[in-house]
Amino acid sequence: MGIFVDEERCNRCGTADEPMCVRDCPGDLMFIKENGKAAIVDNRECWDCAACVKVCPTQAITMQLPTSLVVRGVQLRGRAMKHKTEWRIRLRDGEVKGYETPSTGKPPFVPSL
Amino acid sequence: MNERECDLLIVGGGAAGCVAAVEAREQAQDLDVVVMEKAHVYRSGCLAAGISAINAFLHEGETPESFLRYVVRDTHGVVRDDLTLTMAAELNAQVRRIEDWGLPIPKDERGRPLRRGRASIKIFGERLKPILGKRAEASGATILNRVNATALAIGDDGRVAGVFGFSTRTGEMLLVRAKCVLICTGGAAGLYRPSNPGVASHRMWYSPFNTGAGLSMGIRGGAEMTSFEFRFIPLRIKDAVAPTGEIAQWLGAQQINARGEPYLEKYYQRLGGRSMTTQDRLYATLLEKRAGRGPCYLDLRGVNPRRLEGTIASYLSMAPSSAMIMSDEAYYARTGGEMAPVEITGGEPHVVGGHGLSGYWIDPQRRTSLPGLWAAGDVAGGSPKKYASGAWAEAVIAVRDMIEAARAVDRSPIDAAQIEAERRRVQRPLREPGSVPPRELEERLQKVMDEYAGGIGQHYAYAEGELALARLHLERIEAEVGALTASTPFELMQCHDVVDRITVARQLVEHMSHRKETRWHCYQERLDFPERDDTRWRVFVNSIRSADGAVRMVERPVERAQIDVQLPPLADGAVIRRRRNRRPSARANSRVPKAPG
Ligand SMILES: Cc1cc2nc3c(=O)[nH]c(=O)nc-3n(C[C@H](O)[C@H](O)[C@H](O)COP(=O)(O)OP(=O)(O)OC[C@H]3O[C@@H](n4cnc5c(N)ncnc54)[C@H](O)[C@@H]3O)c2cc1C
Ligand code: SF4
Ligand code: SF4
Numbered sequence: 001m002g003i004f005v006d007e008e009r010c011n012r013c014g015t016a017d018e019p020m021c022v023r024d025c026p027g028d029l030m031f032i033k034e035n036g037k038a039a040i041v042d043n044r045e046c047w048d049c050a051a052c053v054k055v056c057p058t059q060a061i062t063m064q065l066p067t068s069l070v071v072r073g074v075q076l077r078g079r080a081m082k083h084k085t086e087w088r089i090r091l092r093d094g095e096v097k098g099y100e101t102p103s104t105g106k107p108p109f110v111p112s113l
Numbered sequence: 114m115n116e117r118e119c120d121l122l123i124v125g126g127g128a129a130g131c132v133a134a135v136e137a138r139e140q141a142q143d144l145d146v147v148v149m150e151k152a153h154v155y156r157s158g159c160l161a162a163g164i165s166a167i168n169a170f171l172h173e174g175e176t177p178e179s180f181l182r183y184v185v186r187d188t189h190g191v192v193r194d195d196l197t198l199t200m201a202a203e204l205n206a207q208v209r210r211i212e213d214w215g216l217p218i219p220k221d222e223r224g225r226p227l228r229r230g231r232a233s234i235k236i237f238g239e240r241l242k243p244i245l246g247k248r249a250e251a252s253g254a255t256i257l258n259r260v261n262a263t264a265l266a267i268g269d270d271g272r273v274a275g276v277f278g279f280s281t282r283t284g285e286m287l288l289v290r291a292k293c294v295l296i297c298t299g300g301a302a303g304l305y306r307p308s309n310p311g312v313a314s315h316r317m318w319y320s321p322f323n324t325g326a327g328l329s330m331g332i333r334g335g336a337e338m339t340s341f342e343f344r345f346i347p348l349r350i351k352d353a354v355a356p357t358g359e360i361a362q363w364l365g366a367q368q369i370n371a372r373g374e375p376y377l378e379k380y381y382q383r384l385g386g387r388s389m390t391t392q393d394r395l396y397a398t399l400l401e402k403r404a405g406r407g408p409c410y411l412d413l414r415g416v417n418p419r420r421l422e423g424t425i426a427s428y429l430s431m432a433p434s435s436a437m438i439m440s441d442e443a444y445y446a447r448t449g450g451e452m453a454p455v456e457i458t459g460g461e462p463h464v465v466g467g468h469g470l471s472g473y474w475i476d477p478q479r480r481t482s483l484p485g486l487w488a489a490g491d492v493a494g495g496s497p498k499k500y501a502s503g504a505w506a507e508a509v510i511a512v513r514d515m516i517e518a519a520r521a522v523d524r525s526p527i528d529a530a531q532i533e534a535e536r537r538r539v540q541r542p543l544r545e546p547g548s549v550p551p552r553e554l555e556e557r558l559q560k561v562m563d564e565y566a567g568g569i570g571q572h573y574a575y576a577e578g579e580l581a582l583a584r585l586h587l588e589r590i591e592a593e594v595g596a597l598t599a600s601t602p603f604e605l606m607q608c609h610d611v612v613d614r615i616t617v618a619r620q621l622v623e624h625m626s627h628r629k630e631t632r633w634h635c636y637q638e639r640l641d642f643p644e645r646d647d648t649r650w651r652v653f654v655n656s657i658r659s660a661d662g663a664v665r666m667v668e669r670p671v672e673r674a675q676i677d678v679q680l681p682p683l684a685d686g687a688v689i690r691r692r693r694n695r696r697p698s699a700r701a702n703s704r705v706p707k708a709p710g
Contacts, residue, residue, distance in 0.1 A: 002312070026152045026161040027315075027322045028259065028281050028603065041603060047315050047322070048434040049162035065437055066312045069352050074437045078429075085239055087429050089440045097440065099422075101430040103240035107217035 002064040002073075003046055003053065007037045009060035021052035021061060054078040054085055114286045114536055119147040119255070120519045121512070122291035124262045124276050125298035125327060126150035127158030128501045129490030131245035132207065133295055133508035138252040141516045146254035147289055149278055151261040151606070152322065154246035158299055159320045159491070160501065163239035163430040165359065167218075168500035169204055170234050173225060177201035178676055183231060184498050185676070187390045188470060189632050190651055191340070193495035194674035195477045200496055203506035208234075211505065215244050229362060232498070239430035241501075260287055261606050262298065262326060263539050265334040265486065266532070268525025273334070273485035275527060277535045284543055284602035286536050290524050293485055293515040296473070297508065300345075300465030300491040301325025301617045303555065303610070306563035306570065307461050309352065316434060318347045318354050319463045327492040328464065329613035331473055332620050332658050337482040337667070339494040339655045340470035341617075342624035342637045344462035346573060348395040350411065351456040355428060355435030357411055360455070363424055364416045368398065369454065370406040395459050396634035399572060410454030418443070421452070459635065461569055464617055467491035467499045469636065471624075474655055474669075479511035482657075485522075487511040495653070542608040547596035551607035554593055558615055561586040566622055567638060576641035580626045587619050620656055623664045627654050 012032060013019040021030040021038050030052055033039050038060070040046060053061045053076065063076040075090040080103070087099040102108055121137050123130045126148045137146045150157055171180060180201040185192050208226075212218050217237040219227050226234035250256055260278040266288060268274030275290040302319035315321040332338060348357055360366050367375045380397045381389045389397065398409045413421070421443060428436035439455075446452040466472030472494030473481045481488050489511045490504035499507065542551075562568055565583035567575035575583075594612055599605040630646040631639045653669040 023153050024156040026157045026320065028152050028606070044312050045315055045321070047161065047317075047320060049156070050433040051156040051161050053433075055156075063433065063437070065434060065441075068311055068313050069309065069316065070438065070441055074441050076433055076437050078433075080240070085430070087426075087436075089425075089437060091440060091444045093444070095444075099426045099429055099436075101239045101426055102217050102237040103430075104215040104244065105217060107219040107237055 002043055002048070002066050003040055004062050004064060005038045005040075006060045006062070007035075009058045010037045011058055012036050012038070013057060020055040020057060024051045024055050026051060050076065050078060054080040114288055114532060116288045116290065117147070118145075118290045118524060120144040120292050121146045121515055122276055122289050122294045123148045123254075124294060124296050125158070125492075126154035126246065126249060126256060126258075127297060127299055127490065127504075128160055128245065129297035129504040129508040130154075130295075131249040132505040133297065133489065133512050134249040134254040134256075135252045136509045136512045137516065138254055140513065142253075144516065144519060146252075147291070148249060148254055148256045149260045149262055149276060149289060150256065150258050151281060151326075153258045154249055154256055155243045156246070157242070158323065160238075160242040160245070161320065162433060163241055164501060165236065165238055165427050165431045166229050166233050167208055167236055167502045168230070168233045169201075169498060169503045170208055170226070170232055171201065171205055172228060172232070175232070180232060181674065182676055184496070188343075188497055189390070189645065190647070191470065191632065191653060191671055192497065194672065194676070196475065196496035198674060199477050199510060200499060200503050200506045203509060204502050207505035207509060208502050211241075211244070214248050216241055230358070237430065257287075257289075261609060262330065263609055264535050265294070265330050265483070266290070266527045266535075267334065268485070268527055270525045271484065272522070272525050273483050274525045276330075277539065279539055279602070279605065281602050281606050284540070284605055286539060288527070288532060290527065292519040292522050292524055293487065295487045295489060295508070295511050295515060296327045296331065296481075296492055297488065297490045297504070298327030298492055299323035300463055300467065300472070301328055301614065302463055303559070304464065304562055304614055304618050304621065305461040305566075305568040306559040308354065308458075308569055316354055318349060318460045319465060323491070324610040324613050325464060325617035326609070326613045327488075328472065329616040331481065331483070331486070331488075332616050334483055335657060335659065336486065337474040337655050337657050338620060339472065339474040339653050339669070340624070341464055341621040341656070342628050342654060343470035343497075343633055344621075344636050345465050345469035346392075346395060346462045346635055347460045348398065348457060349460050350435065350438075351458045353432070353435040353438040354460060355432050355438070357457055359427055360411050360413070360424060363427070364413065364420050366411040366413055366416065368394075368457065369410050369412045370401045371408055372406055374406075376401050376406070376409070392633050392636050398457060399459070399635065408456050408458070410456055412454045413452040414454060416452055459569065459573065462567070462573065462636070464621060465491050466494045466497070467504060469497050470494055474653075478514035479507055480514065487515055539609065540605075541595070542597045542599040543602075543605050546598040546600065549593055549596040549598060551597055551599070551604065551611045554590065554597065555611045555614065558587075558590055558611065558618060561590065562618055566618075566625060573635045574638040574640050575625065576639060577626065580622055583622045584626075587615065587622060591615050591619065620658065620664065623656055623666060624654055627666045
């Protein structure tokens with residue numbers, strides 16, 4: 001499936017021992033190419049878990065649905081913060097919708113059903 | 114071969130493995146604990162994307178016995194009561210523990226977790242796996258990330274004395290010697306042709322990186338396995354593979370057929386019940402299709418758009434691509450006027466003991482039939498509906514017993530020939546590359562399983578004739594293993610992934626062939642034995658593979674604890690047509706929730 005690395009943004013996570021996306025992929029699919037930029041071994045192997053998308057410190061990774069599932073791509077970006085994750089979904093007409101999901105610590109109040 | 118020693122070895126650093134490591138270090142600071150994990154514990158396994166609910170939890174007023182009653186009814190009577198009761202007794206304590214570690218669990222005015230179903234609570238679980246992984250790391254256990262386990266090492270005294278693996282980065286072999294080993298590598302995905310094609314083929318429900326390695330290791334080591342024929346098949350939103358429960362419960366959307374009629378009620382009312390078992394929800398969807406009233410949908414017409422946004426956010430923390438597909442649907446709704454109903458259908462079958470019955474045959478201490486080996490979580494069988502919290506509970510139960518055992522035994526020696534043989538077997542695709550790429554053999558396996566062992570293409574059904582062909586082709590596929598080729602450590606991992614899948618698939622077909630009735634529609638659906646036969650088949654079907662590859666089937670009785678449950682009738686087309694309105698007891702009538710997970 002689909003993750004894509006924006007090579008302009010990817011900086012190999014600066015001085016980190018192991019680049020974050022390479023560390024976190026549950027299928028061990030990410031690696032650093034000879035030009036120092038991250039890439040996926042094969043998009044057919046990707047589970048679309050977005051672990052790499054969220055953890056990238058430069059937001060260089062986007063997830064895209066392949067044409068075999070939806071006719072034209074929707075895109076997802078994310079960013080893990082301390083207690084929440086911020087998300088941006090870009091729709092087919094270019095409109096961008098933002099979401100936040102709480103991640104650690106005190107839960108927000110949820111009205112019961 | 115690199116070697117290291119420890120007291121307790123945990124294979125698989127997922128939900129069960131991380132909690133096992135912490136429990137072991139908390140209970141026994143003097144013991145040396147090692148975790149062997151093929152990816153990195155921060156995001157490995159089923160929990161990589163996060164989850165939005167804990168699906169095994171005792172709400173106020175519930176007891177382990179009431180939980181057991183719910184499980185027994187849902188699985189038509191074949192359940193290990195001892196495993197379910199001991200697991201259920203541990204559930205809430207483990208959930209509270211993970212909450213203490215930082216998992217956000219919203220509460221109502223009285224401080225109770227929010228109810229999502231009969232045994233399910235809402236959580237904000239996007240970061241659950243990093244929370245568990247960091248705790249495991251901080252516990253003082255040694256975490257060996259990027260080591261793919263390949264086989265059990267059997268000591269001279271016959272005990273499991275360690276585990277072999279190789280580095281997925283360098284391809285180097287490793288043997289970890291241990292006094293006690295806990296296997297918790299999850300279930301097996303990728304046995305069947307997946308519902309999505311080509312580049313989307315890993316857009317499946319279960320983690321495609323859980324390849325059944327732990328099951329395969331046990332099978333090859335001669336461990337007794339149970340109930341593989343109870344395959345788990347998720348009912349999902351088509352293409353997105355998103356769980357239907359999220360929409361059904363939060364948006365109040367009903368399952369409707371192509372005529373717009375809600376159909377579940379029709380089936381369970383005629384059966385005299387008020388709700389359906391998990392597999393019958395899927396089966397009813399198939400029956401509607403067969404009757405010409407399909408496809409089936411979740412009805413989203415008229416759903417409040419604000420609520421829909423909430424569902425999209427919830428999907429983001431568990432199944433992000435589903436959030437994208439739902440956003441796309443919502444886009445069409447904005448341009449087209451109304452939210453269209455979303456199509457629902459079954460996914461590919463999996464062998465997974467956290468949802469179903471299949472896995473290692475274990476005792477109440479979670480010991481397998483091999484001395485020195487314990488099992489927990491999705492790899493362990495006999496007690497379905499464990500989910501994440503049940504995996505934690507089983508891990509804790511196993512570790513307490515392992516600590517005692519580790520204090521009483523020494524590491525037993527492993528003979529050099531065994532070490533050399535495993536090194537050769539594992540490294541062969543790299544050292545003497547053959548001609549078959551692992552992906553091709555995997556496709557062959559998935560095609561055979563789909564066509565001859567009740568895959569999606571066969572609407573999950575099969576008869577002895579097909580199984581005989583499955584057996585034949587699987588044997589031929591296994592013979593091709595010696596021709597697998599790899600040029601990188603990553604490809605070496607893919608080779609062993611497919612080897613493990615083949616081993617699990619072969620055992621699965623033997624189980625499917627042995628049970629000559631239909632007990633769990635879709636999960637275990639025989640065209641040649643379409644009826645449930647309680648007089649003959651209320652038993653566990655178990656298997657043991659011997660060193661020469663022959664599989665021996667064993668039946669084990671169901672031992673019912675002192676609980677009273679009336680089994681639901683089968684949601685069988687024939688039964689429904691006859692409108693047999695035998696009223697089950699009040700107990701069986703008690704409300705059973707929508708399927709979680
Ligand atoms: C998509 C999805 C959604 C779910 N949603 C929910 C939910 O909402 N609520 C709920 O309670 N439960 C949910 N579950 C179930 C829950 O996630 C599992 O039951 C639970 O994670 C099982 O724990 P486990 O430790 O057995 O397996 P996992 O957590 O999958 O861990 C297995 C570990 O073993 C490692 N491993 C595998 N093979 C090898 C090998 N050869 N060598 C070394 N390591 C290996 C894996 O990398 C992984 O880290 C969901 C499951 C899935 C797939
Ligand atoms: S996490 Fe982002 S910046 Fe770091 S290597 Fe990966 S793509 Fe590049
Ligand atoms: S989305 Fe998940 S599976 Fe795909 S590359 Fe990123 S981390 Fe790996």
